[in-house]
Amino acid sequence: MKRILEKLNLLPDKTDLKIWLISFCIINFAFLYHSLNFMWGNHDVEFIKKELLLSSGLFEGRFTQFIPHRLLTSGQILPILNNLLGFAFFTVGLWILAKYWNINKSVIGYVLFISFAATQPYTLSWMYFTFITLSCLFWTLLAALGLYISERINESSHKFSLSIFAILCFYITLGGYPPIINMFFVCLGGKLIISYVFEQKSLKQLFQIHKYTILNIIIAAVLFKISLLALNPNNVYNLETESLNNLPNKFLQTLLIAVKQFFITVPFMERGYKASLAVMSFIAITGTLFYPIANTKKLFLMLLWLGTIWTTSLTTFLVVPHTEYVSRIDFYGFGFLYTLMGGILLTLTPKIYQSFGIFILTVLLSLNILNDYQALKIWKQGHDAEFQILDNIVERIENHPQFNANHQYRFYQVGDLSLRPNYYNGSFEFNDVFLLTIPYLAIWQGSNLLEFYTPTNYINHKLPLLPEDITPEVYEFFMKKAKPWPHPNSVYMNQDIIIIVYNQSGLDEFKNILRTLRP
């Protein structure tokens, strides 16, 4: 093992270990409030009690998603360790990326590069759902390793084995979360830019070295597609790819989206912060354009930059569902583009660029930490507020004169409540649900949530609300008397059913459904 790492130049020395430790501590500090307050998202309710199986991700085509959990924690979502392991992998992944990009090695430079990249508020988007935190942060390590190894194939005598290993890295990550493809190409684009500018490589040389990377990614993508077909996953709601005919039209559309990402604000990434990132990006891009290379080369460099920026929207380009400005997708795309900008500043000459890089990354790291803490405070307040309402609803049900704890009720939740936004006073142009608005008490998790802490299980999980449950009394109640929580008429119960009304819009929708079922 040691010899392999040595051959690949991946054996960490004392400085590297120091870099890992400092960066790991900074990243953990940025998300400390999350690690210490065990909060979980609305998909986690059952997983957190039971365990994640290897097959748990199959329904959405993520067939490798829970391999890290099964291997490391026997499928358990464990407080603190979930984050610690995820951040450890992310730290090492970013260290490999720094080596891949040949960032000037210094303790401060590497620490800033890694810490800045990992603490960007995009990372928060993986912390809402605890069941995927570990795996989705681990994919960054595998992806970076795949890229790093692919680059070394050209000069290695073990071309076949290295290719297999790299393909495996890409394949596993694609099977865990397909939008990681953004990271493959953003990082590859970054590598091409760095090699083209700083290492003065010709186009031919670039092709010679990186053809393996592209080939490995393509093979992994094909294998991924074949695996999906073989698995034939049911209920795959977010894997629908765009038809070839539509792709040319979508190219310009996604290029525009990619460029707009420099300016679009989302929760916890507000105007000032985005402007700072844009300034850093602008200086990094112009720095490379003014770098002493032949003028004829500059046109291709500009194309490389445009291509790299475009690849941040690669997923949006390839799939039908709208994925633009979604932070968990941008985590693998735009997040790495900003990281590239930081890395370039730390590598550019004259030295003034590097000093500026250290300055701006220090400022941005502080802003990242501030944004993360603000977000986590709001998440905690929202989490507590929503669960307090859940407690009150449980109490209301238990105190209901008709309630029998030994009975099995069919349950329906009308609407939901998202209280995180109540504690946020910032402004944004595009709302990212994972960062702010998705509720903890999701409509489809109502029954599991209701029984999470209760001593008895009184919900029939096999049968949903049936059309025959809509008796004239039920119909009358919801048409005329029902009101959202906390009104006394927000909880309805008879001998068969329990219905809870969370909000007015949910109630209006429910009334529309009821009209179609009018007894």
Place this chain on the structure above:
Amino acid sequence: MAKHQQNINTTKSESYIWVTSFLILCLSFSPLTFNFIWGNHDWLPLIQDSRLTSGLIEGRFSQYLLLKLLLRGKILPILNLIIGFMLYSIALYCLSRYYFNYKTAKLPSSLFISTAVSMPYIIEILYFHFITLSLLSWTLIIALSLIATQKAAKHHSILWLLCGFALLFIAIGGYPGCINMYVTAICCRLIQLHLTHQLTFRRLCKQAVPYTINLILALGLLKITFDYLQQKHLMMSMYNSQAATPLELIQKIPSILQAGILGFTEIQPFLGTIFKSIITAIFATFILSIIQTSQKHTTKDLSITSILILVLLISLKFSAWLTSNNTDNAFATLDPPTSMVRTDFYSYPILILFCLFFIYEQKSQILKNISFVCAAMLLLTNINTDLEFSKTHLFGFTAENKLQERIINRLQSNPKYKINNLYTVIQAGEISLRTKFHQKSANEKYGYYTLNTPYSRHWIAFEYYNFYAPQDFVKEGTSIHPKDITHEMSNFLSTQMSTWPHPYSIYVDTNYAIIALTPEGKKLLNNQFKLLHISPQSWR
């Protein structure tokens, strides 16, 4: 100067070993450290300071010595656990370094000690906050006692012998079950001396003499102390403080041997199949390496080794061997002495620690690798299990407290509830919700304190019902005085009473509040009421 620098480097390296194990232990239980969760006996001790005499009722006269010395008798969040973890990790460090005398390199030493300290036997110790610190500290006291007695054997010094005896007596005075650690460590040491240092039977016996003297003296004095305390009515006679008779001791040898072996295979909550398989593998490798070493020895040596291993197996359950067989007690059935995780905490981690070092110190590289791999796997399993326990503990505590809040809300919103009255609360039944968050494995047994006991006990209802109340509304006591039984109460108890959360699960009058929490509790209360045979004429 060079020597001074070398000393600094050695100190640094030594500190690294115990700091690593301490940090691993802190990480394994960090959710418990940062979320202040306490057990069902802690409600009052959390508010009131523990006194030096608080443990006398169970004969544990030294139980609060360290808590008094270090934290002024207070149970303090974070500190309580951190100090306990620190003392425990130092104990295992001292044991391996200064008692077993293993001067193994930094990395394997850190790995082995970290693995041993994080073994999930500790989870039961962490349930009751009021004894956590003391139960963890006994490991260090015993380690020091062992080192002192070893010095006594080496230098023939009475002073060291007395020192060892005093420390042992203080430790078993705080929790007699910790004797397991003393005996297990001695057995391990004797095996080590016999195999590694090739001591003859006679020399081995000579080595064992000071330990035996201390053991007999300490146990004898403990028995005298128990008798004295009971005579003065300061101590209750409990099922786990009654000593077995000499005849019982002989009769129990086969069953204790069996229990010692079963300890490697018996599945209990949080001591699951993977964990047990790894510790069995470690012990099996240990036996294999003993056989390998013994090949060069005579048949006599082999029989000495076999005897020592049998004694070692008994020592793992030494406290259960010394305890009287009293299966009438409910606790003895729910939490039998031979399967008590709390006493296993003082033996199995010590054995595994010794086994890992012993295997690693063999010449064979394969054995070294096996010990390393097993330790790494066990460490990962330990951390996972400890955190899983923490999660279950956290969820169970939250769930039961939420239920408590709903019960209090219902009780206090009863029209008959008077704000200034003091009620006797009769809670029929208990609900434990930790099990709701635990995935039971096949053949899982016991786990009374690690999983099943609730955070609130019906006989100390006043402690937790008053805990968050602006003013006390529940008084001590759980019995209904026959003269206080009204027609309404009788009606409730005999006909109306239903279990929680039914509207008729709660009854309130001017003096009493009755909460029927579970069907079992309700049945028991019904039967008790029937036993009173009170004629309707006597109702008020």
